[in-house]
Amino acid sequence: MKKTAWIFLSPMLVMVTIFFFIPVILTIVLSFTDMDYQFQWNFVGFSNFKDIATDFIIPKVTTNTLIYTFTTLGLFNVGSALLISLLTTSIPDKWGGFFRTLWMLPRLTPSVVYGLLWLWIFDPTEHGLLNFMRMSMGLPPQNWLYRAPMFIVVVANGFIGASMGMLIFTAAIKAIPIDYYRAALLDGASWWMITRKITLPLIKWQVLFVTAYQTLSLLTSFEYILIITDGGPVFRTEVWSLYTYHMAFSNYRFGYGAALSVVLVIMGIIFAIAYLRLFKFEALMQKPKVEVD
Amino acid sequence: MPEIRVVDLKKYFGKVKAVDGISFQVKDGEFVALLGPSGCGKTTTLLMLAGIYKPTSGEIWFDDQLMNNVPPRYRGVGMVFQNYALYPHMTVYENIAFPLKAKGMNHDEIDSMVKEITKKLLIDHLLDRKPTQISGGQQQRVALARALVKEPKVLLFDEPLSNLDAKLRMMMRAEIKKLQEDLGITSVYVTHDQAEAMTMASRIAIFNKGKIIQYGTPDEVYNSPNSIFVATFMGNPPMNLIYGMKFKREEGEGVLKLKNISVKLSDYQSKKVEEYGKTENLVLGFRPEDVSITKKEEGNGIWGEVYVLEPLGRDLIVNVKIEGVENLIKVFSDPTKEIREGDRIFLRLKPEALHVFDGETEVTIF
Numbered sequence: 119m120k121k122t123a124w125i126f127l128s129p130m131l132v133m134v135t136i137f138f139f140i141p142v143i144l145t146i147v148l149s150f151t152d153m154d155y156q157f158q159w160n161f162v163g164f165s166n167f168k169d170i171a172t173d174f175i176i177p178k179v180t181t182n183t184l185i186y187t188f189t190t191l192g193l194f195n196v197g198s199a200l201l202i203s204l205l206t207t208s209i210p211d212k213w214g215g216f217f218r219t220l221w222m223l224p225r226l227t228p229s230v231v232y233g234l235l236w237l238w239i240f241d242p243t244e245h246g247l248l249n250f251m252r253m254s255m256g257l258p259p260q261n262w263l264y265r266a267p268m269f270i271v272v273v274a275n276g277f278i279g280a281s282m283g284m285l286i287f288t289a290a291i292k293a294i295p296i297d298y299y300r301a302a303l304l305d306g307a308s309w310w311m312i313t314r315k316i317t318l319p320l321i322k323w324q325v326l327f328v329t330a331y332q333t334l335s336l337l338t339s340f341e342y343i344l345i346i347t348d349g350g351p352v353f354r355t356e357v358w359s360l361y362t363y364h365m366a367f368s369n370y371r372f373g374y375g376a377a378l379s380v381v382l383v384i385m386g387i388i389f390a391i392a393y394l395r396l397f398k399f400e401a402l403m404q405k406p407k408v409e410v411d
Numbered sequence: 412m413p414e415i416r417v418v419d420l421k422k423y424f425g426k427v428k429a430v431d432g433i434s435f436q437v438k439d440g441e442f443v444a445l446l447g448p449s450g451c452g453k454t455t456t457l458l459m460l461a462g463i464y465k466p467t468s469g470e471i472w473f474d475d476q477l478m479n480n481v482p483p484r485y486r487g488v489g490m491v492f493q494n495y496a497l498y499p500h501m502t503v504y505e506n507i508a509f510p511l512k513a514k515g516m517n518h519d520e521i522d523s524m525v526k527e528i529t530k531k532l533l534i535d536h537l538l539d540r541k542p543t544q545i546s547g548g549q550q551q552r553v554a555l556a557r558a559l560v561k562e563p564k565v566l567l568f569d570e571p572l573s574n575l576d577a578k579l580r581m582m583m584r585a586e587i588k589k590l591q592e593d594l595g596i597t598s599v600y601v602t603h604d605q606a607e608a609m610t611m612a613s614r615i616a617i618f619n620k621g622k623i624i625q626y627g628t629p630d631e632v633y634n635s636p637n638s639i640f641v642a643t644f645m646g647n648p649p650m651n652l653i654y655g656m657k658f659k660r661e662e663g664e665g666v667l668k669l670k671n672i673s674v675k676l677s678d679y680q681s682k683k684v685e686e687y688g689k690t691e692n693l694v695l696g697f698r699p700e701d702v703s704i705t706k707k708e709e710g711n712g713i714w715g716e717v718y719v720l721e722p723l724g725r726d727l728i729v730n731v732k733i734e735g736v737e738n739l740i741k742v743f744s745d746p747t748k749e750i751r752e753g754d755r756i757f758l759r760l761k762p763e764a765l766h767v768f769d770g771e772t773e774v775t776i777f
Binding site: 295297298300301302303304305306307308311315316319320322 | 458461462463483484485486488489490492493494496498499500501509510512513514557561
């Protein structure tokens with residue numbers, strides 16, 4: 119049995135090695151070279167990392183990354199997800215399910231189509247949805263993508279990102295025994311007290327998971343930003359992962375790009391550890407001490 | 412403490428008639444059990460008393476106040492749930508303090524009330540534990556403390572003992588009964604265990620399919636069941652039934668007959684059957700303890716053969732096969748009596764302990 123299990127597991131092991139472990143090692147090795155479009159392995163020690171420290175764009179990119187990640191996370195991927203879950207589980211499930219389905223729609227849309235949809239909504243000409251609405255009220259059109267690019271990027275990502283947290287939180291809330299709520303209702307607890315004292319503590323683990331998972335996912339994903347603003351105008355929405363992409367695949371500075379991605383991975387690990395501390399992960403995992411009399 | 416009056420109460424979930432027009436009364440300080448098989452509407456009724464479910468129609472009165480539209484928090488109701496519903500992330504202390512906090516009471520008041528009730532229920536040494544760190548019996552006490560700490564006027568129990576092992580259940584049964592008597596809180600207790608209902612309640616409402624079949628004292632529902640359902644639901648083992656009997660007058664005496672079986676009825680009983688006006692498809696019922704086993708025919712009774720013995724230590728249950736009767740007849744006997752499987756024995760019936768039911772409508776004739 120043990121042997122068979124290994125046989126079945128081995129193809130995946132090979133795949134993971136080829137497509138994950140080797141690229142990871144290659145990237146780390148690459149980050150110590152100045153490889154460019156000529157694909158030469160010239161080892162330059164830590165000079166890429168020194169360049170990152172002195173790159174004049176990096177402070178802007180770092181700020182953008184933090185703003186983008188934590189605004190999207192707070193307002194949508196965890197914030198809205200939690201709010202939608204709490205509200206849709208407080209109303210009859212028929213309607214709750216309806217509202218949750220609405221929030222799933224962006225997730226079901228192909229990402230390029232979804233990105234183009236936002237481009238159309240915020241189009242600077244009179245053909246854009248928002249401008250069309252403004253003009254029908256007699257107001258002049260606005261160049262939205264110039265005025266508030268970060269806001270647009272956050273909203274576009276948030277509407278998609280909220281659905282995952284929503285699904286996980288809703289499932290977690292529904293798994294809470296109904297008698298907890300009945301007992302609380304009999305005791306005269308308000309919706310707010312029930313939410314704060316019962317629901318939220320009981321889904322703490324799921325909130326931690328979604329927060330950590332979505333932080334890492336927001337740190338590394340850039341496809342909607344690429345489609346909607348491509349980091350512009352003038353680096354105003356250039357986040358770390360997009361900057362890495364631009365360096366590696368627009369400027370062909372593969373060595374520098376690799377170094378940037380290594381730093382990004384280290385940032386991700388630091389955030390993950392911070393969350394585990396913040397949520398007292400060890401206490402969550404503590405084994406019960408049952409005493410039988 | 413209020414008197415509870417329920418009038419023609421109904422609760423439909425779509426097409427499912429969970430509770431279908433029930434009426435009953437619980438006197439001030441009384442302990443009433445709602446008894447029935449699962450899915451009979453007893454818990455739904457309890458949740459309507461609590462205010463968690465809104466009745467489809469009908470009325471719930473606490474004294475002279477109509478409660479239908481009163482939210483749960485203003486009903487003065489404490490409830491103990493089947494799974495205790497203790498919040499796993501809170502300590503025992505926080506769990507018990509929760510209802511008082513919800514009321515907005517101040518810290519010192521809460522503290523003294525929690526201390527008082529936990530002392531009374533002997534759980535004051537567990538206050539800083541989490542529910543997962545205490546035993547089932549202790550959890551039960553914590554749940555009881557949480558229901559009692561807010562000094563409710565009505566106590567509702569939803570099968571509170573069904574998660575405990577048999578020994579602990581017997582112990583808690585007596586404790587809850589004593590506690591209720593001491594406090595004098597009007598109580599409604601839902602259970603599917605007839606022994607619990609019999610031992611604890613002053614009156615029992617027997618539910619089936621959303622209706623109350625019979626409402627009376629333990630003595631009434633046990634000794635004068637109004638239907639086959641009640642007769643077989645109460646008692647363990649349940650009442651023995653012999654279906655398809657015919658009533659005849661033989662030399663002036665009323666007799667129930669089925670093939671070789673012939674059971675004499677008293678004058679009073681015969682008249683009852685005649686008044687009822689049905690002579691066929693009658694059901695004879697008698698309880699396992701209302702039979703004595705003899706080796707030869709003595710008085711009124713039925714011949715049978717010992718099928719299997721079930722010793723219980725204090726008692727012996729004798730399973731008897733009677734010719735022409737499909738189901739086995741169970742009889743309590745003295746374990747010292749010499750009875751072996753295969754023995755032919757005579758079941759002598761106590762004449763006054765006989766019951767006869769209508770085989771079609773299943774209602775009691777006497």
